[in-house]
Amino acid sequence: MAWENVICSKCKEEYRIQMYGPYKTREWKIANWSGICDTCKEKEVAEMVKQNKSGKSPELTGSDKQIAWAINIREKFKESYDHCDYSYCVNHFAKYLKNYYKSFLSISKLEKKMEKLKETMDEKKLKELMDIAADNFFEIPSAHEWIENRQVNIEKLVGKTMAEIFTSIQTPATNFEKDIQADVEAEAVMEPSDPVSTTIADIKLNDDKIIISFLEKNNDFKKIIKNYNFRWDSPWKKQLSFMTENPEDRMAEIGHTLLAAGFCIRILNPEIRKKIITENFILEHTRWISVLSNKPTHFYIQWAYEDNMYSEAKKITGSRYDKPGVIIPMEHMDEILDFAKIYEFKFSPAAETLLKKTKANKKAALILKSENLKTKEKQLPESNSDIPVLEVPKKIEVDDELKD
Numbered sequence: 001m002a003w004e005n006v007i008c009s010k011c012k013e014e015y016r017i018q019m020y021g022p023y024k025t026r027e028w029k030i031a032n033w034s035g036i037c038d039t040c041k042e043k044e045v046a047e048m049v050k051q052n053k054s055g056k057s058p059e060l061t062g063s064d065k066q067i068a069w070a071i072n073i074r075e076k077f078k079e080s081y082d083h084c085d086y087s088y089c090v091n092h093f094a095k096y097l098k099n100y101y102k103s104f105l106s107i108s109k110l111e112k113k114m115e116k117l118k119e120t121m122d123e124k125k126l127k128e129l130m131d132i133a134a135d136n137f138f139e140i141p142s143a144h145e146w147i148e149n150r151q152v153n154i155e156k157l158v159g160k161t162m163a164e165i166f167t168s169i170q171t172p173a174t175n176f177e178k179d180i181q182a183d184v185e186a187e188a189v190m191e192p193s194d195p196v197s198t199t200i201a202d203i204k205l206n207d208d209k210i211i212i213s214f215l216e217k218n219n220d221f222k223k224i225i226k227n228y229n230f231r232w233d234s235p236w237k238k239q240l241s242f243m244t245e246n247p248e249d250r251m252a253e254i255g256h257t258l259l260a261a262g263f264c265i266r267i268l269n270p271e272i273r274k275k276i277i278t279e280n281f282i283l284e285h286t287r288w289i290s291v292l293s294n295k296p297t298h299f300y301i302q303w304a305y306e307d308n309m310y311s312e313a314k315k316i317t318g319s320r321y322d323k324p325g326v327i328i329p330m331e332h333m334d335e336i337l338d339f340a341k342i343y344e345f346k347f348s349p350a351a352e353t354l355l356k357k358t359k360a361n362k363k364a365a366l367i368l369k370s371e372n373l374k375t376k377e378k379q380l381p382e383s384n385s386d387i388p389v390l391e392v393p394k395k396i397e398v399d400d401e402l403k404d
């Protein structure tokens with residue numbers, strides 16, 4: 001390192017600088033010097049700052065030195081934009097767009113979106129957008145930003161700006177969905193005239209369950225929904241089965257009951273809300289005759305907890321208590337049919353099938369019995385031929401072969 005005298009390329013005055021490298025290199029540098037002295041440098045900066053304020057090009061912000069540097073960088077970018085590569089710009093644009101859509105679209109939807117864009121964005125449209133992007137790009141006011149980008153190629157910067165402009169007019173699906181979701185949910189809220197709580201009970205259907213979210217500890221609420229067979233399973237859930245029949249009626253029923261008790265509810269399905277307003281839903285039927293899977297030759301009678309049918313059901317021949325209902329062998333079908341008619345019990349699909357099977361078995365048993373009777377008749381002495389045909393016994397044992 002050595003101190004050397006050099007001539008300022010602007011004012012031609014001699015000034016001293018520190019120079020590195022071997023003697024011959026230093027000699028060459030001095031002979032070919034193109035640098036400027038500090039005084040000229042300051043003048044130049046002041047000139048740039050003045051130019052910045054002139055209004056000829058977009059005004060930059062930053063320190064005087066940053067502004068002076070940024071003006072130079074911007075000039076270079078302008079030159080390179082004049083002969084920049086169009087397809088290179090478009091490639092960058094596509095890359096930025098893809099990244100943007102990736103944040104809220106699934107891969108398959110993203111591919112479709114990009115395909116569609118390729119179809120709709122022709123060269124004319126792309127070139128138009130590119131020019132607009134360039135205009136925007138050269139308006140960047142921050143000197144710091146120009147300095148930061150000084151080594152990035154113009155195609156990438158313009159492509160990025162194209163994507164920024166293009167996406168600014170797209171409503172991001174995520175925001176759109178959120179907006180719509182809020183509207184739809186607000187619409188779905190039903191309030192009683194005199195609410196007991198501001199907490200909303202969210203009533204939803206999920207596969208084979210009705211789910212109610214209610215983010216408040218409230219004993220009245222708990223009592224009501226427990227009555228409708230909702231169980232706490234974080235949140236409240238009601239298992240659907242043949243007994244609950246139409247789930248929409250179940251949702252309308254619990255919604256209606258909660259509203260009547262002063263609770264705010266939310267049900268997204270407008271059909272169900274209509275059912276509630278018009279009170280047009282069938283109340284849950286709680287008296288059922290079904291078949292338990294582990295006892296396929298028995299009928300199972302059950303009722304709601306508060307509706308004590310035990311003593312009546314127990315009167316049926318062969319009945320046995322089987323918590324929470326009563327179980328009865330299929331051969332007592334007639335008694336069960338009478339019981340069902342009197343007390344308005346409904347049969348489950350499995351119970352309907354068992355009824356048909358029991359009827360068929362009964363018929364088969366009758367044929368068997370009458371065939372036996374015929375053979376017996378033949379053996380009877382002539383004198384006794386006028387005895388009346390035997391009445392079929394009330395209790396018919398089903399042959400083992402007929403059971404399945």
Ligand SMILES: [Zn+2]
Pocket residue numbers: 008009010011012013036037038039040
């Ligand atoms: Zn000078």
